Amino acid sequence: MPSLPVSVSLSVSITRRSSYPPAPHPQQRPDQRSCDGLTPGFPYNGPLSPDNQDLAMRTSRYLLATVKQTPSDAVVISHQLMLRAGMVRKLSSGLYNWLPLGLRVLRKVEQIIREEMDRAGAQEVLMPVVQPMELWEESGRAPAYGPELLRITDRHGNAFCLGPTHEEVITDLVRNELHSYRQLPMNFYQIQTKFRDEIRPRFGIMRSREFIMKDAYSFHADQASLAATYAVMYDTYCRIFDRLGLDYRPVAADTGAIGGSASHEFHVLASSGEDAIAFSDSSDYAANVELAEAIAPGERAAPGETMTLVDTPDARTIAELVAQFKLPVEKTVKTLIVAADHVSADQETGGGLVALLVRGDHELNDIKAEKLPQVASPLRFADDEEIRAAIGAGPGSLGPVQLSIPCVIDRSVALMSDFAAGANQDGKHYFGINWERDLPLPEIADLRNVVEGDASPDGQGTLTIKRGIEVGHIFQLGTKYSEALKATVLDERGKKVVMPMGCYGIGVTRVVAAAIEQNHDDRGITWPEAIAPFQIILVPINLKKSVREKEVCEQLYADLTSAGYEVLYDDREKERLGVKLADAELIGIPHRIVVSEQHLDEGQLEYRARRDDDNTMLSVDEVLDFLERRIKS
RNA sequence: CGGAGUAUAGCUCAGCCUGGUAGAGCACUACGUUCGGGACGUAGGGGUCGCAGGUUCAAAUCCUGCUACUCCGACCA
Numbered sequence: 232m233p234s235l236p237v238s239v240s241l242s243v244s245i246t247r248r249s250s251y252p253p254a255p256h257p258q259q260r261p262d263q264r265s266c267d268g269l270t271p272g273f274p275y276n277g278p279l280s281p282d283n284q285d286l287a288m289r290t291s292r293y294l295l296a297t298v299k300q301t302p303s304d305a306v307v308i309s310h311q312l313m314l315r316a317g318m319v320r321k322l323s324s325g326l327y328n329w330l331p332l333g334l335r336v337l338r339k340v341e342q343i344i345r346e347e348m349d350r351a352g353a354q355e356v357l358m359p360v361v362q363p364m365e366l367w368e369e370s371g372r373a374p375a376y377g378p379e380l381l382r383i384t385d386r387h388g389n390a391f392c393l394g395p396t397h398e399e400v401i402t403d404l405v406r407n408e409l410h411s412y413r414q415l416p417m418n419f420y421q422i423q424t425k426f427r428d429e430i431r432p433r434f435g436i437m438r439s440r441e442f443i444m445k446d447a448y449s450f451h452a453d454q455a456s457l458a459a460t461y462a463v464m465y466d467t468y469c470r471i472f473d474r475l476g477l478d479y480r481p482v483a484a485d486t487g488a489i490g491g492s493a494s495h496e497f498h499v500l501a502s503s504g505e506d507a508i509a510f511s512d513s514s515d516y517a518a519n520v521e522l523a524e525a526i527a528p529g530e531r532a533a534p535g536e537t538m539t540l541v542d543t544p545d546a547r548t549i550a551e552l553v554a555q556f557k558l559p560v561e562k563t564v565k566t567l568i569v570a571a572d573h574v575s576a577d578q579e580t581g582g583g584l585v586a587l588l589v590r591g592d593h594e595l596n597d598i599k600a601e602k603l604p605q606v607a608s609p610l611r612f613a614d615d616e617e618i619r620a621a622i623g624a625g626p627g628s629l630g631p632v633q634l635s636i637p638c639v640i641d642r643s644v645a646l647m648s649d650f651a652a653g654a655n656q657d658g659k660h661y662f663g664i665n666w667e668r669d670l671p672l673p674e675i676a677d678l679r680n681v682v683e684g685d686a687s688p689d690g691q692g693t694l695t696i697k698r699g700i701e702v703g704h705i706f707q708l709g710t711k712y713s714e715a716l717k718a719t720v721l722d723e724r725g726k727k728v729v730m731p732m733g734c735y736g737i738g739v740t741r742v743v744a745a746a747i748e749q750n751h752d753d754r755g756i757t758w759p760e761a762i763a764p765f766q767i768i769l770v771p772i773n774l775k776k777s778v779r780e781k782e783v784c785e786q787l788y789a790d791l792t793s794a795g796y797e798v799l800y801d802d803r804e805k806e807r808l809g810v811k812l813a814d815a816e817l818i819g820i821p822h823r824i825v826v827s828e829q830h831l832d833e834g835q836l837e838y839r840a841r842r843d844d845d846n847t848m849l850s851v852d853e854v855l856d857f858l859e860r861r862i863k864s
Numbered sequence: 865c866g867g868a869g870u871a872u873a874g875c876u877c878a879g880c881c882u883g884g885u886a887g888a889g890c891a892c893u894a895c896g897u898u899c900g901g902g903a904c905g906u907a908g909g910g911g912u913c914g915c916a917g918g919u920u921c922a923a924a925u926c927c928u929g930c931u932a933c934u935c936c937g938a939c940c941a
Contacts, residue, residue, distance in 0.1 A: 299890075299902070300876055304934055324933065379940070430865080430939055438940095484941090496941085506941085701941065772900055809901035827900065 287792040288765070289800040290814075294331050296320075297814050307503055309747035310435025312756050316818045318743075325432030325440030332818060333743070335764040337443070340742050341422050343474050343761065344445045351467040353418040353447055358400045360424055364390035366399040370715045381428045393426035398712045398734065401448040405730075406718035412452040415720065415730065416460055420447035422739060436744040437700070443740045449733040450713070452722065457707055457731045461493070464705050464735045468497050471737070472703070476759025477746060480699065482508050482517045493707035497737075498699025501748035508699045509681050513692030520696060521598050523681040524688040527642035536649045536663030538632075544658040547627030549591040552651065552660065563591030564644055564652040564664075566629035568618050569600065570607040571637070584613050584621050588631060588640040590647065593679040600678055605637060628653040632661050632670050641678040700745040701738075708732040756819030757841050765799040766862060767791055768820040770811050772827040775804045780826050783836075787824065787854065794855055796862070816841065822858065 296317030305311040313319045318333025367373040381393040422445045432440050451457040472479040477499050484494040498508055510517035546552040553560050571585045585605050589595055601610045621636055630652030631638055651662045666672045685694045710729045719727040750757045771780040788800045801811045815823055825837040837846040849857050
């Protein structure tokens with residue numbers, strides 16, 4: 232048998248044996264133990280090892296619960312891979328057990344969040360999962376929250392609920408503890424389990440009923456202080472998601488009654504995301520597609536055609552019209568008829584209907600339409616009979632010319648010239664319509680969804696649309712809860728003032744799922760460095776046969792661990808190489824070292840990053856330097 | 865809450881229509897062979913067929929009720 236390369240200096244002395252050593256002597260010297268407290272080469276059923284589990288583990292002692300088959304009830308990738316990699320197991324609908332491997336990832340995400348929140352001056356607290364209903368009565372939110380709030384009763388008949396969020400509890404705490412404006416601002420956060428009794432939990436960890444959230448609540452003496460802390464939280468969130476290694480976008484969110492730039496969602500970009508978000512290619516602008524403003528820069532071209540009535544008996548949709556008459560779709564207009572708001576319906580002659588016009592290739596935005604004063608809320612499309620009664624033609628032949636009901640047009644429609652639209656007579660369209668020549672320009676509004684390539688509303692660049700997973704949300708709450716719960720402090724004049732509040736959430740468990748949605752390939756997870764369960768996996772090719780592989784692995788395991796790396800040593804003797812490599816790829820350890828007899832002859836090891844396509848050969852004594860450069864950079 | 869579906873071994877599923885000995889693959893245990901990309905052989909362990917009723921000489925199979933879970937929708941953000 233060839234001897235070990237001289238470059239490997241063994242600090243642990245191992246006697247070569249052709250078979251397992253006998254059970255260790257109880258008085259074994261500590262320096263003969265490896266980093267995880269196990270005697271090198273000790274077989275599977277040894278004692279539990281209490282040492283250094285944060286850093287090191289050997290697979291023979293670890294619950295590596297990987298499965299080959301994709302579970303049938305998992306539809307999204309993150310759910311499939313989290314089950315397959317042995318990170319989680321379902322307990323019941325929307326409830327999951329976290330196995331050791333998954334928990335390592337979860338803890339890393341938590342730790343990054345914790346460090347950055349602390350860095351931003353927030354103070355960690357821990358509030359109960361179970362909350363008294365009294366507080367929810369006091370805030371007035373109990374009825375509004377409905378059945379999503381899981382209510383429970385204790386043995387004395389007192390009402391409690393499982394906390395879906397903690398505004399009430401923190402506000403109650405703060406009103407008892409803070410008394411002076413001098414103490415403000417303060418920002419409290421916790422990383423805690425939440426429960427929301429979702430109507431339909433789905434997508435595994437992405438939308439479960441029980442989940443872990445980092446929620447923070449800030450309290451202020453005035454609005455300016457709230458705005459300042461909000462800005463700090465915005466930056467903190469950026470730092471957190473940067474450190475997590477995720478591709479994300481802060482997105483302007485619907486601020487409802489609060490207004491201004493008082494709310495942002497943080498989205499991890501992934502094709503499976505539930506939300507479509509639009510962002511500028513050359514500025515920070517980003518918004519939910521439903522909320523993104525559709526602007527229409529430019530001017531209307533002068534009329535070039537005369538308006539003509541054309542028989543279009545077989546064209547009932549824009550697609551048919553475009554196909555049959557070789558029209559560019561940008562020269563067509565869609566006319567949608569919706570119910571009018573009651574008040575305006577009385578005043579107009581529209582029979583309770585309003586026409587909304589968007590370009591043929593555009594889509595009506597329900598939310599924007601609903602916000603128009605003329606339009607009934609909730610939005611309701613008119614049925615065929617109503618349309619025929621009011622206009623005298625069926626859908627498919629509707630247009631703005633000589634229209635008998637009120638009409639609102641999209642901004643981009645207002646810029647069209649020489650366009651085609653229905654003639655309000657069955658089977659007929661007008662071509663070559665021009666505003667202000669053939670008919671007056673109706674009221675103009677933003678009616679449509681933005682599309683890829685639109686000009687960015689901030690005037691810089693064009694919009695790209697991608698799907699995102701909402702993982703964070705920051706909010707300037709104002710005094711909604713502090714008012715209801717009377718959370719006041721005395722100001723400098725000794726007057727009681729209600730504290731404006733901010734709240735800031737991150738879905739910690741959802742971040743883990745989102746990270747996988749964004750980082751996977753056909754073999755498994757490709758973790759970002761910062762949240763991988765382990766940094767390095769050590770894979771000997773044939774531990775059973777090769778004493779040399781075992782010696783080198785034990786040595787590397789000890790050296791890498793004492794250098795501070797988190798190492799998973801795949802010391803399973805019964806598994807073949809293929810199984811080990813497949814597992815390593817499935818669980819997505821970023822750095823892999825394969826140890827083989829063949830290459831040890833030249834003093835070489837194989838290195839491969841999870842996202843690499845090829846192996847890199849390293850000499851045994853340069854491994855530490857190499858990894859140092861590779862990981863720390 | 866509306867619609868659709870599923871429930872049989874740890875996992876993925878067959879068997880049910882047409883009632884009569886509980887099945888396969890993977891996983892697990894033992895032994896042997898194999899050993900650089902999810903090995904092979906031999907032997908074995910493991911299921912009150914979701915629960916409760918009913919029909920029948922006989923029910924995984926037919927009937928009724930219940931429960932849980934999944935998918936689509938509404939809801940939530």
